[in-house]
Structure formats: structure tokens, C-alpha cells
Amino acid sequence: MPKRKLLVVEDDAGLQKQLRWSLDAYDVLVAGDRETALALLRRHQPPLVTMDLGLPPDAEGASEGLALLQQILAIAPDTKVVILSGNKDRGNVLRAIAMGAYDFHQKPLDADLLRLVMERACFLRQVQQENGRMLQTQADSPLAGIISRDPGMLKVCRSVEKVAASSATVLLLGASGSGKELLARGLHRLSGRHDKRFVAINCAAIPENLLESELFGYEKGAFTGAARQTPGKIELAHGGTFFLDEIGDMAMALQAKLLRFLQERVIERVGGRSEIAVDVRIVCATHRNLKALVDGGGFREDLYYRLSEIVLLIPPLRDRIGDSVLLAQHFRHRFCASEGRSGLHFSQEALAAIEAYGWPGNVREMENCIKRAVIMCNGSQIMVADLGLPLEPEEGGRVEERIDLREAREAAEYRVMVKALARSGGNIARAAEMLGISRPTLYDLMNHHGIK
Numbered sequence: 001m002p003k004r005k006l007l008v009v010e011d012d013a014g015l016q017k018q019l020r021w022s023l024d025a026y027d028v029l030v031a032g033d034r035e036t037a038l039a040l041l042r043r044h045q046p047p048l049v050t051m052d053l054g055l056p057p058d059a060e061g062a063s064e065g066l067a068l069l070q071q072i073l074a075i076a077p078d079t080k081v082v083i084l085s086g087n088k089d090r091g092n093v094l095r096a097i098a099m100g101a102y103d104f105h106q107k108p109l110d111a112d113l114l115r116l117v118m119e120r121a122c123f124l125r126q127v128q129q130e131n132g133r134m135l136q137t138q139a140d141s142p143l144a145g146i147i148s149r150d151p152g153m154l155k156v157c158r159s160v161e162k163v164a165a166s167s168a169t170v171l172l173l174g175a176s177g178s179g180k181e182l183l184a185r186g187l188h189r190l191s192g193r194h195d196k197r198f199v200a201i202n203c204a205a206i207p208e209n210l211l212e213s214e215l216f217g218y219e220k221g222a223f224t225g226a227a228r229q230t231p232g233k234i235e236l237a238h239g240g241t242f243f244l245d246e247i248g249d250m251a252m253a254l255q256a257k258l259l260r261f262l263q264e265r266v267i268e269r270v271g272g273r274s275e276i277a278v279d280v281r282i283v284c285a286t287h288r289n290l291k292a293l294v295d296g297g298g299f300r301e302d303l304y305y306r307l308s309e310i311v312l313l314i315p316p317l318r319d320r321i322g323d324s325v326l327l328a329q330h331f332r333h334r335f336c337a338s339e340g341r342s343g344l345h346f347s348q349e350a351l352a353a354i355e356a357y358g359w360p361g362n363v364r365e366m367e368n369c370i371k372r373a374v375i376m377c378n379g380s381q382i383m384v385a386d387l388g389l390p391l392e393p394e395e396g397g398r399v400e401e402r403i404d405l406r407e408a409r410e411a412a413e414y415r416v417m418v419k420a421l422a423r424s425g426g427n428i429a430r431a432a433e434m435l436g437i438s439r440p441t442l443y444d445l446m447n448h449h450g451i452k
């Protein structure tokens with residue numbers, strides 16, 4: 001893999017040399033002034049820039065550096081710019097960050113820390129680019145709305161594509177909010193039934209005594225209040241796909257009726273005498289452990305086997321590598337557009353918090369969280385507080401927000417690295433590929449975190 005390009009803007013020859021040496025994992029381009037920097041930027045389009053704000057002719061001030069920063073971000077808005085600052089530059093550094101610089105690093109240089117900052121910048125840019133590409137191709141793909149770069153989740157998507165054309169019954173297993181309905185809709189759109197209806201019913205949301213008539217329909221006068229003949233949801237899905245969500249919550253008596261339908265493909269409306277043939281593709285989902293329900297006598301074994309011709313396991317969001325930030329950016333785009341708040345960005349701390357949080361409510365929780373943050377945030381950055389994430393309980397029950405960015409970054413880095421290594425079965429090349437970094441960089445990081 002060719003080295004990534006990094007533009008160093010620094011007028012001090014000694015520091016230029018030190019930066020070249022510290023950041024030798026990159027293809028380093030060096031500029032000593034604004035004009036050279038812009039020429040190199042246009043020619044090489046480096047994804048990463050480090051810059052000193054004090055450039056000639058204003059080496060003591062920051063006007064030249066800030067003007068360059070503005071130009072860099074106007075020419076290539078995705079560039080991740082890290083400001084190298086002296087300890088007296090606080091005000092100017094804050095100004096630079098507010099203008100869109102990615103981060104800052106205080107001199108004297110700490111090579112290890114700077115390398116980490118650059119790696120994180122690289123990673124973030126890559127995720128943002130992938131997100132952009134996905135948004136672009138969204139309209140053409142039937143699994144369009146499904147955003148993921150996690151190998152496990154992508155495997156589920158490939159399986160959906162494979163089974164879509166068949167008539168097999170599909171069982172989707174996954175926690176609440178993990179995207180079961182989204183996948184079921186994708187499956188329908190990819191199938192030969194896509195021009196017919198997709199009808200969904202949530203077995204847990206409808207009282208037991210009403211579910212039967214919802215599913216199978218009823219004849220006029222079948223029960224008090226049955227004023228006219230009403231077809232059921234299964235019948236309405238004729239020719240299309242019928243999605244039964246929370247199948248694990250269905251009562252035993254109704255399970256028997258559903259099994260009969262699956263065996264004979266005919267329904268009988270409540271209070272009716274005739275059998276009506278219905279042709280539907282069944283997709284069901286549950287967040288419950290269906291096999292354990294069967295073992296405990298809460299779910300019919302014969303129905304379980306009927307429903308589980310193809311079983312797809314949807315990983316929870318916390319196990320999807322890199323997806324939390326990717327999804328957060330996706331929802332930020334979407335809600336910025338729908339709420340008329342263009343130009344909002346996440347602060348670094350907010351991104352670190354998004355990565356570190358466990359998302360027990362999965363993608364739905366993330367969607368709600370980002371929507372609220374977009375609506376509630378003041379200014380141009382979404383801060384940690386805007387996310388309203390529950391704080392991690394500390395030892396002794398004390399609740400305290402961790403605001404050490406370096407620590408948060410390191411923890412997040414360690415986590416994704418261990419996951420990638422686990423998923424690749426210890427294969428360094430594959431793990432590095434998943435992480436979007438070079439093998440030497442991964443070795444460096446493993447060393448840094450003491451992973452053998």
C-alpha cells in the first residue's frame with residue numbers, strides 16, 4: 001500500500017526535519033510558506049496537513065497561518081489539519097479549531113502522541129469518505145439505507161442479497177433497533193415480489209385476542225363489532241412479503257394457526273368457512289432467543305423449524321467495527337438537511353464518546369440521539385453534552401464524565417484494534433486492512449498498547 005501523503009507547513013528547518021523523522025510512516029511534503037503550501041496542496045491533494053500558525057511574513061503572529069487554514073479548507077474541505085502550537089497560542093488555536101482544523105498538538109513535539117493524532121485523523125477521514133460514497137450510491141442499491149462497514153454486518157447484507165430471489169422463509173435474529181425491519185424491507189425490494197406489497201405486523205404490539213383477526217381477517221358478524229368483512233394482513237400481502245416482527249411473543253394458540261398456514265398456504269378468516277389461498281413470502285424477526293424459548297416450552301418446535309429455513313444473525317451495534325461513527329455521521333447529514341441546520345460537525349470529544357458508548361438501543365437509539373443533538377446544539381459543533389448520553393458509573397457509584405481526550409482515543413483505538421485482530425483470527429494483514437491502516441502502523445499500535 002503506498003504511503004499516505006502528509007503536508008507539513010513549517011518555516012523552522014529544525015522542526016521540518018523532526019517532523020519528517022517522526023512521521024516517516026507518511027509520504028511527507030514540506031512547505032515553508034503559504035504559497036508553497038497551496039501549490040503542494042493543489043498538486044498532491046494530501047489528506048493530512050500539520051501546520052504552524054506563525055508563518056512568514058507574520059512569523060510572530062497567526063494571520064498568515066489562519067489565512068492558509070481557511071484556504072486549505074476552501075480548496076479541500078475534507079483535509080484533516082492539525083495545528084502545531086506553542087503554549088502561548090491558545091486563543092489562535094481555538095480560532096483555528098472553530099474554523100475547522102481537526103486538532104492541535106502542543107510543542108515541543110511528542111512523536112508518539114502526534115503519530116496517534118495523525119492516525120486518528122486518517123481513520124476519521126476514511127470513515128467520512130466511505131460515508132460520502134455510501135450516501136452517493138444509496139439511491140441505486142436495494143439495501144440502500146443500510147449503513148455499515150462492519151464485516152459481520154456486510155456478511156448479513158450479502159446473505160440477504162443471496163436469499164432474496166428464493167422463496168425461503170427467513171428468520172432475522174437481532175436486538176431491538178438493530179435493523180431487522182430495514183433488512184426485511186431490503187429483502188423484499190431485492191426479491192421478485194418487489195412490485196407487490198410489503199406488509200408488516202408486530203406481534204408484541206397487538207393484544208393477543210386481536211392478533212388473530214389482524215392476521216387472518218374476519219367475516220361480517222364474526223364477533224361483536226365485526227361490522228363488515230375485513231381481510232387480514234396475510235391476505236393483504238398476497239403476491240408480496242409478509243413481515244412478522246417479534247414472532248417470539250406470539251401466543252401458543254396462534255402459533256398453531258400460523259403453522260397451519262405455513263404448511264397449507266391457505267387462510268380462513270375468523271367466522272369464515274371458506275379457505276383462501278394466499279401466496280406470500282414470510283420473513284420474521286425477534287430479539288428473543290427463539291431456541292431457548294422452544295427449549296422452555298414457550299414456542300412450538302415445529303413452527304421454529306418451519307420459520308428458520310434461513311436464519312440471519314444481526315450483530316448488535318456495539319460489536320460492529322467502526323459503525324457507530326459512520327452511522328452518527330450519516331444521521332448528522334440526514335438531520336442537518338431535514339432540520340435546516342447545515343454545516344454542523346461533531347467535536348472530537350463527541351466522536352470519541354460516540355465510539356466509546358455501548359448503544360444498548362442500537363441504531364434506533366443512535367438515530368434518536370443524533371436527531372436530538374442536531375436540534376438542541378448551539379453553535380456549529382455538536383458537543384458531548386448535546387448527545388445526552390448516560391454517563392458511565394464510576395467505582396463507588398460516583399458518576400463522572402471522562403473528558404480526557406487522549407485517554408478516550410487510546411481506549412477507542414485499543415478496542416477496535418482488538419476487535420479487528422479477533423475477527424481476522426490474528427491475521428495482521430487482514431486486521432490492518434479492516435482498520436484502514438498499514439501493517440507497520442498496526443505493529444506500532446500493537447506495540448504501543450502492549451499487544452503481542
Ligand SMILES: Nc1ncnc2c1ncn2[C@@H]1O[C@H](COP(=O)(O)OP(=O)(O)OP(=O)(O)O)[C@@H](O)[C@H]1O
Pocket residue numbers: 145146147148174175176177178179180181182183245287327363364367
Ligand atoms: N445499518 C443501518 N443504517 C441506517 N439506518 C439503520 C440501520 N439499521 C437500522 N437503521 C434505522 O434504525 C431504526 C431501527 O431499525 P429497525 O426498525 O429496522 O430495527 P428493528 O431491529 O426492526 O427494531 P425492533 O426490534 O425494535 O422492531 C430505523 O429507523 C432504521 O431505519
